[in-house]
Amino acid sequence: MENTTKSRILDEALVLFAENGYKGANLRDLAARLGLSKSALYKHYASKEDIWNALLDRMIAYHAEHFGSAEHLPQMPKSTEELYVLTMKMLHFTINDPRIILTRKLLLTEQFHDERVCKLATKHFLIGTENIFTIIFEKMMEDGLLKKEDPKMLAFIYTAPVTTLIQLCTREPDKQEEVMRRIEEFIKYFIKIYGVK
């Protein structure tokens, strides 16, 4: 990540927009967090909306880079145990990384106010992980690690419950332990049913 003022503005804008929404965030707070005067912001961005759009550009680019390209695919699991470990590792990351937490909050609170947020939310909460696990499950079925079913359907019923619990954890962080336990249980149950012994 860069550390220019222009980039730092977006960093703090993410915090404020995620915590207060677009309408609720104000440029005085943003400037204060950066140790700048409000008018300094206008040397880097033309308006509040301009900051918002630049932040969205960055979020969209980040998602495309990490979830859209084939090169960022995780290592294919060679056993159902490895599927469990891989999923839990991805989970720990997505549930603890402050920036991703803020991104999730922003997507949820602004999904109805901005079309680009709307599209990105669908990718983030549905299509992104679904696609990745479709590929993973296809491979695991080929390798005889999973029962042969429609890999898309399997990816859906695997990722959707996890996504639901991640959203719960984003909403109520104090339930993190409960969420982790339930996801572990769920994955083990899933493997019990679809894993090939």
Next chain:
Amino acid sequence: MENTTKSRILDEALVLFAENGYKGANLRDLAARLGLSKSALYKHYASKEDIWNALLDRMIAYHAEHFGSAEHLPQMPKSTEELYVLTMKMLHFTINDPRIILTRKLLLTEQFHDERVCKLATKHFLIGTENIFTIIFEKMMEDGLLKKEDPKMLAFIYTAPVTTLIQLCTREPDKQEEVMRRIEEFIKYFIKIYGVK
């Protein structure tokens, strides 16, 4: 539903809060929608926050009445076909009723700004339907209609994917057909696996 001014204010407040968020909604628009002057609102509620709290009281009471009490349980399915029909009927209702759509929007956009919204969101998106289907599945297992598994786990993996797709439909209403098709597919797949022939 009542049709007093006090109640009508809440009706329109739901629309505005759901569409613009608490911060984004303003009392002039609200008054205009009601054909009232802004100051008239203050004859019924002490402040914007007071309106918000009254609306939330009503939402919480509504949810408790329709999802918390035993008397509002749906008729127990006597076959897996009836489970399919029941689920699709509940789905059509929850996906098309304007007030419930607005409620979902409000829960999603304000879940991080208000603790009561936070709690209600968890009930609405997770615990509520989960509890209902736990009871339904327990009964269906007793009746030999479903394989005997942990009914709570089954309710979770049944409702979570549906909830995910309902949220997609709330976000992108033009995908309603796709969502309905996917849910149908999912339910049939679920019944294929857990239904007793």
Next chain:
DNA sequence: TATTATAGTGACCGTTTGGTCACTTGTCAA
């Protein structure tokens, strides 16, 4: 050294917002 572009400041502006207040109207009971 003089010039120029960049980054930053603080005072200021117009608009929007939640909220108040004196006043009016209609209804119903004493």
Next chain:
DNA sequence: TTGACAAGTGACCAAACGGTCACTATAATA
């Protein structure tokens, strides 16, 4: 008939907001 109360109006207020502008400091370049 009158008095009291609830419901509604429009003008007004202070605060918060996004945005502008003249000005300063710094550092690189000609």
